[in-house]
Amino acid sequence: MSAAGFVVGLTVLALGTYALRFGGVAAGGRMPMTDDVRGLVDRAVAVLLVAVALTGALFDGSSPADAARPAGVAAGVAAAVLRAPLVVVVVVAAVTTAALRAA
Amino acid sequence: MLPLCLTVALIGVSYGVSATSADFALWQVVLLAVGVLGASSELLFVALAAAGAHPVVAAAAGLLVNVRTTAYGMALAPLLRPGRERAVGAHLVNDETTALATAAPTRAAGRRAFWVCGLGIAVAWPLGAVLGAGLGRVVPDPGVWGLDAVFPAVIAALALSALRQRETLAAAAVGGAVAVVALPHLAPGLAPVAALLGLLVVPLAGLVRRPQHRRPGSGRRP
Numbered sequence: 001m002s003a004a005g006f007v008v009g010l011t012v013l014a015l016g017t018y019a020l021r022f023g024g025v026a027a028g029g030r031m032p033m034t035d036d037v038r039g040l041v042d043r044a045v046a047v048l049l050v051a052v053a054l055t056g057a058l059f060d061g062s063s064p065a066d067a068a069r070p071a072g073v074a075a076g077v078a079a080a081v082l083r084a085p086l087v088v089v090v091v092v093a094a095v096t097t098a099a100l101r102a103a
Numbered sequence: 104m105l106p107l108c109l110t111v112a113l114i115g116v117s118y119g120v121s122a123t124s125a126d127f128a129l130w131q132v133v134l135l136a137v138g139v140l141g142a143s144s145e146l147l148f149v150a151l152a153a154a155g156a157h158p159v160v161a162a163a164a165g166l167l168v169n170v171r172t173t174a175y176g177m178a179l180a181p182l183l184r185p186g187r188e189r190a191v192g193a194h195l196v197n198d199e200t201t202a203l204a205t206a207a208p209t210r211a212a213g214r215r216a217f218w219v220c221g222l223g224i225a226v227a228w229p230l231g232a233v234l235g236a237g238l239g240r241v242v243p244d245p246g247v248w249g250l251d252a253v254f255p256a257v258i259a260a261l262a263l264s265a266l267r268q269r270e271t272l273a274a275a276a277v278g279g280a281v282a283v284v285a286l287p288h289l290a291p292g293l294a295p296v297a298a299l300l301g302l303l304v305v306p307l308a309g310l311v312r313r314p315q316h317r318r319p320g321s322g323r324r325p
Contacts, residue, residue, distance in 0.1 A: 001152045001161075006131050009158030013148060014138035016166045022193035024176020025183055033181065042205065043274055044299060045178045046265035048171050049202050049258050050275040051282040051298030056255035059286055061150075069252050076256030080263055090106040093256035097249030 072097025107199060108223040110253045112231035114142050119235020121146065125153035132236045136229040141197055144168040147291050168292025174299075175201040182214045195221030202261035270305045277301035 001009070031037055057073035059065055076093030084092070115136065122132045127149065139145050144165035151161035175196050182204060183192040200221045207213035266272045278301025286294035 001127075001158055003128075003131075005158040006127070006152075009148065009152075009162040010131075010135055010138055012159055012162035013135075013144065013165045016162065017139050017141055017144065017169045017172065018194060020166070020169050021172045021176045021196040022190070024173035025180045025189055025193050025196065026176075027173075028177035028180025029183075029185060029189070031177070031180075040302070041174070041178050042265060043268075043271045043305075044174050044302060045201060045205055046262050046271050047275050047278040047298050047301050048174055048295050049198065049262040050266070050279050051295035052171075052198055053255040053259035053262065054279040055282050055286055055294050056258070057252070058283055060251075062287065062291060065251070068249070069255075072249050072252035073255045073259065076252065077259045077263075080256070080260035086257065086260065087106050089256055089260045090110065090253050093252040094249040097252040098247065099249075101246065101249065 066101070068097045068100035071100055104219055104223060106253075107203075107220065107257060108227040110250065110257065111142070111199065111224050112227040112234075113250055114254065115228045115231020116235035116238070118142065118146055118149065119232040119237075120239060121153075121235075122149045122232070123236045123239055125149050127152070127236075129233070129236050132232050133229055136232040137225075139165070140194060140225060140228060141165070141169050141172070142228065143292060164291065167290050170293070171295050172196050178205055179217065182210065182217055192217070192221070195225060197221075197224065198258055199224060202258050206261045206264050273304050273308070274301040277304045 028041065053073070057065070057070045060069075072093045072095075075096040076089045079092045080086075080089045118136070119132055122135070122145075123129075127135075135145055135148070139148075147168055148161045148165045151164055152158070156164075175198075176193065179192070179196060179201060183189040195217070200217050203220045204213040204217035207216045262275070266275055275298075278298030281300050282294040282298040285297045289297060
């Protein structure tokens with residue numbers, strides 16, 4: 001990619017992403033925030049986050065991840081379900097994954 | 104907060120390494136990191152550039168990955184006052200800040216979480232990128248330390264509180280399944296957006312359930 005080409009690509013990606021983000025914020029600010037609308041938006045965010053986590057646990061880009069990663073993620077989530085602090089979740093997930101890979 | 108920023112920095116390191124091996128100059132690595140502040144879209148942009156894609160095509164693919172940030176922005180709108188707060192805050196909308204801010208118990212706590220996390224990532228991500236660009240291939244594989252499992256685990260942990268509501272749990276379960284099944288067939292980054300189909304399970308379940316909810320003595324046939 002040439003320097004000029006990069007600048008074009010960067011501009012498109014950076015400005016486009018900002019437009020996506022700001023558009024969402026602006027739309028959210030203009031919408032009549034009834035409880036129903038608020039609930040739907042919050043639910044949509046939860047669905048998105050779960051999907052990001054799940055696909056991130058099971059896939060490495062477009063190909064399946066090795067078995068250690070979802071196992072480590074599951075261990076971390078289990079710690080979270082047991083109300084462990086975030087630091088513990090991080091350590092449990094990383095250590096479990098690393099240990100399974102070293103085995 | 105610190106473990107989250109460290110994780111982001113480490114993913115930033117692998118981004119810096121990838122970009123450098125794709126022959127991006129340091130100024131390009133940094134500009135991309137600071138200008139976009141979106142890990143997965145930048146990693147995809149670099150990967151496509153390395154494969155010889157046209158810069159606009161690579162950028163468009165990155166934009167597809169970032170489509171979900173519109174929904175994030177809508178959820179964060181109440182936390183950002185119109186004007187400068189909103190203009191600056193919009194740049195910090197991503198998976199981590201959204202997950203942290205929406206998991207907070209009060210709006211004030213959410214606002215604080217958003218800004219602390221957002222600014223932390225705004226520093227950690229480019230810093231990691233610079234480190235990665237400098238260290239090049241000397242960087243050990245983050246997989247050895249199990250660090251690739253940290254980001255999904257943290258995002259899931261932050262979404263847990265919202266899943267206590269049954270309808271949200273159902274929608275997330277269906278949506279998650281849809282995303283996993285659809286991922287190999289979709290452009291990178293779109294699988295989570297496909298998961299939004301899971302939201303339909305709530306009104307659909309309501310349509311099926313309603314005939315059984317009859318007031319006693321209403322006189323209507325079931």
